[in-house]
Amino acid sequence: MEKQGVFKSVCPLDCPDQCGLLIHKVDGKVVKVDGDPDHPVTKGNICNKVRHMAERLYDENRLKYPMKRVGPKGEGKFERISWDEAITTITSKWNSIIETDGPESILPYSFYGNMGHLNAEGMDRRFFHRLGASQLDRSICSSAGSVGYRYTMGGGLGIDPEDTIHSKLIIFWGINAASTNMHQVALAQKARKQNGAKIIVIDVHKNQTGRLADWFIPILPGTDTALALGIMHILFAENRVDDSFLHQYTVGSEELREHVLQYDPITVSTITGVPVEDIYRLARMYGSTSPSFIRIGNGPQHHDNGGMFVRTVSCLPALTGQWLIKGGGAIKGNSGYLALNTTKLQLPRLLKNKQTRVINMNKIGEALLTLDPPVKSLYVYSSNPAVVAPDGNKVRKGLEREELFVVVHDLFLTETAKYADIVLPATSSFENTDVYTSYWHHYIQIQQPVIDVYGESKSNVDVFRLLAKGMGFEEAAFVDSDAEMIKQALDQPANPYLVGINYESLVERQFLKAKVKPLFPGKLRTPSRKIELYSKRMKANGYPPLPTYIPLENDGDHPYHFIPAPNHNFLNSTFSNNHKHIDLEKEPRLHMNSKDAEASGIEDGDLVRVWNQRGECVLKAKVGENVLPGVVATQGLWSDIEGTKQLVNNLTPDRIADMGGGATFFSGRVSVNKIYSHA
Numbered sequence: 190m191e192k193q194g195v196f197k198s199v200c201p202l203d204c205p206d207q208c209g210l211l212i213h214k215v216d217g218k219v220v221k222v223d224g225d226p227d228h229p230v231t232k233g234n235i236c237n238k239v240r241h242m243a244e245r246l247y248d249e250n251r252l253k254y255p256m257k258r259v260g261p262k263g264e265g266k267f268e269r270i271s272w273d274e275a276i277t278t279i280t281s282k283w284n285s286i287i288e289t290d291g292p293e294s295i296l297p298y299s300f301y302g303n304m305g306h307l308n309a310e311g312m313d314r315r316f317f318h319r320l321g322a323s324q325l326d327r328s329i330c331s332s333a334g335s336v337g338y339r340y341t342m343g344g345g346l347g348i349d350p351e352d353t354i355h356s357k358l359i360i361f362w363g364i365n366a367a368s369t370n371m372h373q374v375a376l377a378q379k380a381r382k383q384n385g386a387k388i389i390v391i392d393v394h395k396n397q398t399g400r401l402a403d404w405f406i407p408i409l410p411g412t413d414t415a416l417a418l419g420i421m422h423i424l425f426a427e428n429r430v431d432d433s434f435l436h437q438y439t440v441g442s443e444e445l446r447e448h449v450l451q452y453d454p455i456t457v458s459t460i461t462g463v464p465v466e467d468i469y470r471l472a473r474m475y476g477s478t479s480p481s482f483i484r485i486g487n488g489p490q491h492h493d494n495g496g497m498f499v500r501t502v503s504c505l506p507a508l509t510g511q512w513l514i515k516g517g518g519a520i521k522g523n524s525g526y527l528a529l530n531t532t533k534l535q536l537p538r539l540l541k542n543k544q545t546r547v548i549n550m551n552k553i554g555e556a557l558l559t560l561d562p563p564v565k566s567l568y569v570y571s572s573n574p575a576v577v578a579p580d581g582n583k584v585r586k587g588l589e590r591e592e593l594f595v596v597v598h599d600l601f602l603t604e605t606a607k608y609a610d611i612v613l614p615a616t617s618s619f620e621n622t623d624v625y626t627s628y629w630h631h632y633i634q635i636q637q638p639v640i641d642v643y644g645e646s647k648s649n650v651d652v653f654r655l656l657a658k659g660m661g662f663e664e665a666a667f668v669d670s671d672a673e674m675i676k677q678a679l680d681q682p683a684n685p686y687l688v689g690i691n692y693e694s695l696v697e698r699q700f701l702k703a704k705v706k707p708l709f710p711g712k713l714r715t716p717s718r719k720i721e722l723y724s725k726r727m728k729a730n731g732y733p734p735l736p737t738y739i740p741l742e743n744d745g746d747h748p749y750h751f752i753p754a755p756n757h758n759f760l761n762s763t764f765s766n767n768h769k770h771i772d773l774e775k776e777p778r779l780h781m782n783s784k785d786a787e788a789s790g791i792e793d794g795d796l797v798r799v800w801n802q803r804g805e806c807v808l809k810a811k812v813g814e815n816v817l818p819g820v821v822a823t824q825g826l827w828s829d830i831e832g833t834k835q836l837v838n839n840l841t842p843d844r845i846a847d848m849g850g851g852a853t854f855f856s857g858r859v860s861v862n863k864i865y866s867h868a
């Protein structure tokens with residue numbers, strides 16, 4: 190490998206933008222990470238997090254070799270061992286567990302710490318299928334909303350974000366795009382400059398995205414469905430709907446017209462906290478501006494009623510016929526366009542027992558504590574459940590179980606890794622070969638190693654190859670090369686958008702755009718092949734067939750609704766253990782309305798205890814008008830550093846959302862007390 194130069198790469202993080210990168214190397218080491226100006230969407234601009242990626246790659250705390258635990262679980266005392274010892278320890282333990290309890294007592298736990306398909310959902314899936322381990326339902330992120338969107342639109346298909354420069358009205362609905370989808374903000378700002386587009390942000394927290402809006406609409410948590418229904422009420426009542434689009438491309442518009450009569454602006458205002466005149470103004474702007482675009486965020490779907498919210502809001506563009514207009518429509522997620530061949534990549538046929546149990550990752554704490562037959566071994570990779578999973582105290586109590594054999598594969602000794610019996614060091618994505626698909630733009634990219642492997646670390650793919658060998662698995666699938674796996678994943682005749690994209694062309698070009706056509710005129714993958722304003726399938730599955738507002742569950746008698754969202758300089762818990770990023774972010778704060786603060790004697794800068802029936806944490810109050818009375822919001826999945834009490838997920842419910850087994854991070858309630866004054 191060349192020691193010097195500038196190399197094309199791709200950002201591996203779980204972020205819709207999936208930027209093209211340029212890695213600058215001197216003496217074999219990364220000295221700078223830049224955006225790739227040739228990338229058609231991300232155009233050389235990248236976020237601050239990844240600009241400082243080199244500091245993470247060479248952080249003094251990065252894991253260099255395998256280790257075994259020598260102190261109590263959670264304390265973090267480990268001793269170096271060899272890879273041979275690590276693999277032998279794991280496989281012999283698993284063999285004995287399988288003999289006494291069966292393979293289902295082993296549970297993999299992973300998410301998308303690295304979005305590369307081979308490492309995130311390739312060789313690992315093959316391995317655990319063959320092993321017959323319990324299956325993990327990976328529902329922590331967007332599954333409620335994905336299911337809701339699918340009921341209406343038939344799949345993860347929206348408009349091409351590159352078209353949104355034509356939009357004249359852009360609604361960021363429950364998305365902190367300035368931090369979480371910065372290139373959509375860049376496109377919106379371009380539209381504002383070129384076409385005088387107006388940017389509306391609907392959120393429970395006036396954060397960096399709300400601050401750049403032409404109009405920020407604060408809303409009470411979990412009530413967005415009612416607002417969308419109120420908009421529909423006005424659109425129908427004032428005859429601002431596109432009857433010809435409704436007739437040709439939707440089912441159920443007449444039922445919907447009748448149904449939304451009950452969501453009059455006064456009723457909706459009472460539910461949402463949005464003033465009646467603002468509901469009219471919003472509906473009239475939406476009904477009279479074209480093209481209009483809604484970027485549907487992840488926030489409002491992390492609620493008890495999150496699936497129904499996405500199902501409902503995704504009906505709006507149909508009412509005004511926006512899908513036929515360039516720059517009109519919506520994006521919830523676009524992963525449907527770049528769907529790879531998962532059958533070939535993951536080989537589900539290797540799983541012999543089709544009745545193998547499935548465990549929802551949002552219930553990991555409860556699963557570890559109560560499942561019968563019990564989970565005897567947990568293998569964690571590309572995720573940090575002790576920090577990111579709901580009801581964190583339960584999760585850590587589960588991880589503490591003495592007879593639970595835990596393996597964690599990561600780049601750092603995360604909060605989760607502290608509970609491991611065996612810790613394995615992971616390569617960064619820049620040391621691997623992999624293929625990446627964005628869930629927002631339409632490009633597919635390849636990653637080839639641009640730096641040498643760090644210490645003794647190994648990629649997920651390589652570790653699963655070793656584990657397969659250690660378990661005596663003889664299938665050829667476990668010795669497939671990275672290139673072979675990419676070819677298998679790309680071999681997907683069922684996906685017409687991938688035509689012409691293959692391994693060789695990716696190696697030559699680095700990124701290629703899927704051959705995506707507008708959704709309309711066209712047929713969807715819903716049962717009726719149309720947009721389902723009325724869904725028979727939902728009815729059959731026990732949901733109201735028409736969009737319906739269902740209030741949040743009762744989460745106990747606490748005065749505040751608690752919104753613990755992501756922050757600007759971390760990516761979920763990634764970077765929460767890197768000094769540079771901690772310095773940039775400074776400290777976790779609790780945003781509180783000044784009326785609430787005054788009533789409880791809290792001043793800006795005071796340390797406060799935030800607590801409920803599940804746990805507590807300690808944060809610094811930020812008093813002002815960024816949230817409505819009755820709401821408190823904090824940002825970032827902080828790790829507990831030297832005794833700080835910053836794990837916000839100690840407070841979040843592990844209830845399951847209405848659809849897709851989704852998480853309900855934002856549906857919890859808390860009490861807040863002053864600990865001591867800042868002065």
Ligand SMILES: Nc1nc2c(c(=O)[nH]1)N[C@H]1C(S)=C(S)[C@@H](COP(=O)(O)OP(=O)(O)OC[C@H]3O[C@@H](n4cnc5c(=O)[nH]c(N)nc54)[C@H](O)[C@@H]3O)O[C@H]1N2
Pocket residue numbers: 203204205330331362363364365366368369370391392393394396408409410411412413485486487488489491492752754755756757758759760761762822855
């Ligand atoms: N900088 C940064 N970027 C990231 C991430 C990160 O951690 N940091 N995480 C990545 C991942 S995995 C994901 S899934 C995406 C998520 O990115 P987004 O789609 O932006 O989702 P969230 O950040 O979860 O929440 C978005 C907004 O929803 C608001 N919200 C919460 N409840 C409600 C509600 O009931 N109604 C309304 N209208 N708003 C509500 C929150 O205040 C927040 O501003 O970002 C990705 N990008």
Ligand SMILES: Nc1nc2c(c(=O)[nH]1)N[C@H]1C(S)=C(S)[C@@H](COP(=O)(O)OP(=O)(O)OC[C@H]3O[C@@H](n4cnc5c(=O)[nH]c(N)nc54)[C@H](O)[C@@H]3O)O[C@H]1N2
Pocket residue numbers: 203299300301302303308329330331487570571572573574577578598599600601603615616617618648649753754755760761762763826837838841854
């Ligand atoms: N309170 C609250 N909780 C949330 C959310 C929220 O908004 N609020 N958001 C939720 C959402 S949307 C998501 S997606 C989840 C995300 O939760 P996670 O998927 O757990 O995401 P990260 O915290 O980024 O942890 C990823 C870990 O993978 C490691 N890693 C990176 N690359 C590799 C690799 O190649 N191999 C291995 N073995 N490890 C690797 C990183 O070092 C890091 O420790 O969090 C959820 N939790």
Ligand code: SF4
Pocket residue numbers: 200201202204205206207208235236237238239371760
């Ligand atoms: S985290 Fe997102 S915005 Fe930042 S470099 Fe990666 S893809 Fe781009």
Ligand SMILES: [Mo]
Pocket residue numbers: 203329330331
């Ligand atoms: Mo996510």
